[in-house]
Amino acid sequence: MENREDLNSILPYLPLVIRSSSLYWPPRVVEALKAMSEGPSHSRVDSGEVLWQAISDMRRSLSFSTLQPSASHGYAFLFDELIDEKESKRWFDEIIPALARLLLQFPSLLEMHFQNADNIVSGIKTGLRLLDSQQPGIVFLSQELIGALLTCSFFCLFPDDNRGAKHLPVINFDHLFASLYESYSQSQESKIRCIMHYFERFCSCVPIGTVSFERKILPAEYHNSSTAAPDADFWSKSDVSLCAFKVHSFGLIEDQPDNALEVDFANKYLGGGSLSRGCVQEEIRFMINPELIAGMLFLPRMDDNEAIEIVGAERFSCYTGYASSFRFAGEYIDKKAMDPFKRRRTRIVAIDALCAPKMRHFKDICLLREINKALCGFLNCSKSWQHQNIFIDEGDKEIQLARNDRDSGLLRTETTALHGTPLNDVEINREKPANNLIRAFYVEGVHCEDNEDDGVATGNWGCGVFGGDPELKATIQWLAASQTRRPFISYYTFGVEALQNLDQVTKWIISHKWTVGDLWNMMLEYSAQRLYKQTSLGFFSWLLPSLATTNKAVQPP
Structure with missing residues (x-):
């Protein structure tokens, strides 16, 4: 275990210690968890105030820094005042002991994870690790292990002193509970109720699926170019046809009926304000699909040429409203089918837009930044290869990838013989795409379901609190979806x-x-x-008068 690169990269961000090739909780933490696992008669944890004392004692035994001062009041406020006595008693009699038992299993769950991580996809690293900036990769986590990770967050057991240096978002729940006390709102209470409902469901029936978290990076290797993304000339000369565009005046992205990639209007720090006061599109999604929070543990902030795709996160809660009107509305039963990896067929991609761009939005460099960000998010490797002839011979393990004249220009390869070597060991010509695209194709295109029907379900990305122009953002996403050969875009x-x-x-x-x-x-x-104040019209109004008078005025140049 000590020699595993993946484990060594994530261990500084976990509360466990490694000794003699095994993972352990420190003895005093084990003692506290065992007491809590046997109920309040042994642990005396029968209120929010005492629960916080137990949390603080465990953190001290781990030599971790103190947390948000108001967090103690937040835990006490929730369990001792907000929820009724019957619900509170159930939590301390049943849920807290069950979560403590889960944490006692955490070291063995993690060891089992690393034992299996090398066998999920041949030649592909899938173990839990720090997926650092500009390091493409994928992590597969069982829903049971995710439950243990989120329980660590609930008990605030992750070290947090070293997270800022790696540009990692907050992961403990102390800010979430501190915000409940410092500036109470029904929306903040509802966020916590979504998470409570997740734990209640988890403790009643441990889910058996898998969730994958992937850091996607646009190809950085182009012939005679050191750019990390397509330039304006690439887009100007693209002859790719525009995909179908479906407009929905009502409805929600997460309720889309098609087999579509669902866009998370993300902060560059995954999850945004999910674990503090935030309560808009991304934060709401993280509350109703709490397993998304696990990615905040090991995924640092996104650069301009990066996106994060999460496949398989189960939805647990219904809700109403938005922002200050957000309310938890009870149980949601996720009936999505599973793929061969036991991931629910829910694909969520996090892409962060420019914040408060104002007039900068109309500059070429900003338009390029936004369209390439969307391109990275929407890139579907199996779709990107659809115009190439793919032949897999099981006898000699030869994969032939013959370039087609209709190639999009993003991905290029030559015929390559594997002869039994893992796919990530294949030598790639320097003019060809970054290895992550080859690997992702191998994972999605060969082993997973056919993604031919995967359109994009999105909406006003980068608008609202981010202040972007809705008409430009809709157009940019349409262009990116089309360039990646998505069959349609469903726009809410x-x-x-x-x-x-x-x-x-x-x-x-x-x-x-x-x-x-x-x-x-x-x-x-x-x-x-x-930009030069020659018009004050919106993009569509700028087009529509021309459409009404003569086609010539709006014919493409």
Whole structure:
């Protein structure tokens, strides 16, 4: 165990110690957890106040720093005042002991995880580790192990002094509970109730599925180029057809009926304000699918050419409202089917937009940043290879990848013989894509379900509190989805007035068979006019008057 690179990379961020090739809790923590596992008659943990004392004692035995001062009041406020006496008693009689028993199993669960990590996909590292910036990779975690990790968060048992240096988001729940006390709101209480419901469900029936967390990076190796993403010329010359565009004035991304990639309007720090006061799109998703929180443990902030894709997170809660009106609305039974890896067929991609761009939004460099961010998020490796001939011969393990003239330009390979070597050992020509795309193709395209129907379900990404332009953001996402050969984009407008003509505009553009390059060039022309104050119209209003008068005025350049 001591020689595992993956374990050594994550161990400084875990509360366990390693000795003689085994993982352990320190003795005093074991003593405290055993007492709690036997109920309040042994542990005396029968209130929020005493629970916090037990948490603080365990942290002291681990030599960890003190937490948010108001967190103690938050735990006491929730369990001793907010919830009724019957519910509180159930938590201290049943849920807390069950969670303590789960934590006692945590070392063995983690050891089992590392024992199995090398066997999930041949030649692909899948073990829990720090997936650092510019290091593409994927981690597979069982739902049971995720439950143990989130229980560590609930008991605030993760070390936090060293997280800032690695640009990792907060992972303990002390900020969440401190915020409940410092500035109480029903929305904050509802966030915690979603998490409580998750633990109640988990303790009643331990889930048996798997969740994967992948750091995706755009190909960094281009012929005669050191850029980490496509440039403006790439987009201007793209002759890829625009995909279908479905407009939904009502409904929610997470309720989309299609087999689509669901967009998380993310903060560059995964989860954003989920574990503090935040309560908008990303934070709500992390509350109703709490297993997403596990990624906050080991995924540092995203760079401009990165995205994070999470597959298999189960949804546990219903809700109503948004932001201050958000309310927990009871149990949700997730009926999504599972793939061969036992992941639910829920694919969520986190992409972070520019914050408060204002007029910068119309600059070429900002438009490029946003479209390449969406491109990275929407990139589906099995789809990107669809215009290549793929032949797998089980006899000699030869994979032939013949370039097709209709290649998107993002991915290029030559014929390669594996002869029994793991796929990540294949020598890749320096003109070809980064290895993570090859690996992801191997994982998704060969071993997983056919993703031909995976469109993109999204909405006003980077708008709202981030202040982006809804019309430009809708267009940018359409371009990125089309370039990655997604068959459709389902766009949820949430009733934004600026998008009332979205359906009309997209239908007109599709009817005139514009390509990605055509629409990109039109957007650049419009943005230049906005930047130099030659027009004050929105993008769609800028297009529509021309559409009403003559096609010539809006023909692609």
